[in-house]
Structures are given as structure tokens and as C-alpha cells.
Amino acid sequence: SMSQQLAISRTPLREALKVLQQEGIVELIPRRGCRVKELDEQELLELFPVMANLEGLCINLATQKLSDADMKQLEKIHARLEKYATNGSIDRYYEANREFHTTIQNLSGNRWLNRISSELRNVLLLARHRQLTFPGRLQVSLEEHQKIMQALRKRDPDAAQQAMLEHICSQEKILRKEMNNSKTLAMEVSA
Template sequence: MTASRIAPLALYQEVAERLRQRIFSHELPPGTWVDEQALAEHYGISRTPLREALKVLASEGLVTLKPRRGCYVTEISERDLDEVFTVMALLEGQCARTSAQRASDADLERLRRIHADLERAADTDDINGFFEANQAFHHALQEIADNRWLLQVITDLRKVIKLSRHNSLFSEGRLEQSRAEHRSLLDALLARDADAAEQRMREHISSGRAALARIAKAKNRAA
């Protein structure tokens, strides 16, 4: 048995996670037909756990099940991104508002530490490090807000965003812009200014969408 094969008794969640990571890495790009038989043979499993895994991914919006045509990795359009980011701005804005109201001194210190990591990554143009610190900061706010339903929806929407072939931080000037937005957001949180925290988070999310749009536009011009 090869390292890539899954034991027959493995849970379908493990299968879903392996496929999820292949989708996020674009090893299975948007629009790809999912060959159930080939995948089942590759992982050394029956089709039953594979199909259950695909249902999980379909519920997350990562794959699309088409009657009589099979399963495909979801293709996300510019309109999809516009709509998803609009909802994300609302949800993460609420998250920032709640966090500003609820954060303890220890919570705020945690945010300061994460922001320091973000600053260090920006100083060295470490896009991967900046992205990780950015994700950690947002996740920390979600934990401080302590609303599991809000967290669940945000998590699902971020999975859909990962279907985009681009990272907004690769847009020229976006890293410095994002750093400035984080500084402003942190200032609002430290001041426990709920209105400002919500507004600055919404602007931060909207700026991320605008950066992705610039990348797509540049790519279309080049093509």
C-alpha cells in the first residue's frame, strides 16, 4: 500500500480533507471533472466514503454535483467573488464590532503579538508569512467574538474564496495597503471603538476584493 492510499476503515472526513487540500492547491483546478473511480483506486477505498466526502465538499461549495454529468470542482466567477466578499465584509465587520466590545486585556495583547508577526513579515516582503499572520489575526477576532454560527459561515465562505486562482497580496502595493489597514483596525480594537472597528474591517475586506479584481483585469489584458 502506497503512502497516498487510505485504509478502508478511514472516515469519509479524511477523504474530504485530502480532496479539499488538492482543490485549494489547484492540483484539482476549478472546472475539473472528478473521476470517482480513479480517486477511489488512488486512495484504495470504495466509492461509498468517496461519495460521502464529495457531499461534504458540495455542502461547502467546493464541488458541484450535476445530475447525469457527475461531479466538478466549482468554478468561481467575478460575480461570485463580488457577492461572497460583500457578505464577508458584513460578517467580519460584525465580528470586529463584537470583539471590540468583548475583548479582555489578554485578548488585546494576543492581537498585538499577532500584529507584530504581520509587521515583521511585511518588513521582509514575506508574503506567505504575512498571509499566515493575517489569517491568524482574523481567526483570533472570530474566537474573541465567540459566535459559533458566525465562525461557521465565515469559515465556509473563506473556503469558497480559496477557489480563486489569485492571492490579493500579489497585487502591486497590496501588502503595504493591507498592513496600514491592519494598523488602523488594531488601533480601533485597542480603543474598544466598536463602530470604528466594524467600519475598518469592512473596508479591509473590500480592499482585498478590489486587489483580486485588479489581478484579474491585468491577466485579461495580458491574454
């Protein structure tokens, strides 16, 4: 059972699964267990503009109060992003990317904004990772991050917010294109 695999009792596991259900990550099936819930296309596409605006607000607030130590931390993470993009290491790039965005959220100083952004990030987890595997996307993502870093270095909250909005919306466009390609392929196969 899952509780044995995780070495925890059933009660905390059940509570954790209820939280994941409320967040829309898992679906509880009575007397059977649970499964990871897949977002349909519409749900996925509805989430990206929300995430773009939340992350845009996070970076705007963070930029307004960015210390030299904060900037140094972001520079270190960005250096890893560059290294992993150059090596074509998608999984490591994704982890560093997640750390970068989480750090920005934390630097916003707004715990409610941070909490909501984190919950949505968890929902979009698989889609955001998958889009990095599309041809050329890793390099484009890095270029978008470079634009974000330029705005952060200038301590320009509005430019940072705009760069973040473009970055997240770019992910949505890639996924939308891939979904359309998948539909076209499915129609061709079934014809």
C-alpha cells in the same frame, strides 16, 4: 487513490468530499472523481461584500468583550504580520493574516457567525492569497491591519467594524482591478 494517499478509508473520504461539494469548494464528477471548483468572477465579487459585513460584525462583537489577554494575543499576531510584511514573506503573512481573522471570529462569541464566516473564508481562500501578490498590496494590507488594531486598542467597536469593512472591500477592489486587467490583456492577445 486519494484514500491511500491520505491513509483513510473511502467512506469518510467520500463524506468529506460531499461536505466540500456542499460548500462549493469541489465539484464531484460521477465515475471520475472530483476537482476543485473555480469561482467565476461574478460569484467571487458577490462574496466579498457578504464577507466584509460578516467580518465587520465579528469584530464589532469581539471588541465589545475584548479582554486584556485577548488583546495581547491579537498584538502578538499583528507583530508577526508586521515582521512578514517587512520581509516580503507573502505565504507567512497570509497564514498570520488568516490566524488574525480567525481569532477575531472566535472572539465574537457567536458560533453561527463564526461558522458561516469560516465557510466563506475557505471559499475565498485562493483569491485572498493571490491578491497579496499584487504590487504594493502587502504594504496596504498591513496599513489596513494597523488601522484595525488602533480601533481594537481603543476598544471602539464601530471604528473596528468600519476598518474591517474597508479592509475586506479593499481586497475586492484589487481583485476587480486585476480581473479587468486580465480581460484587457486577453482581448489584446486575441486581437
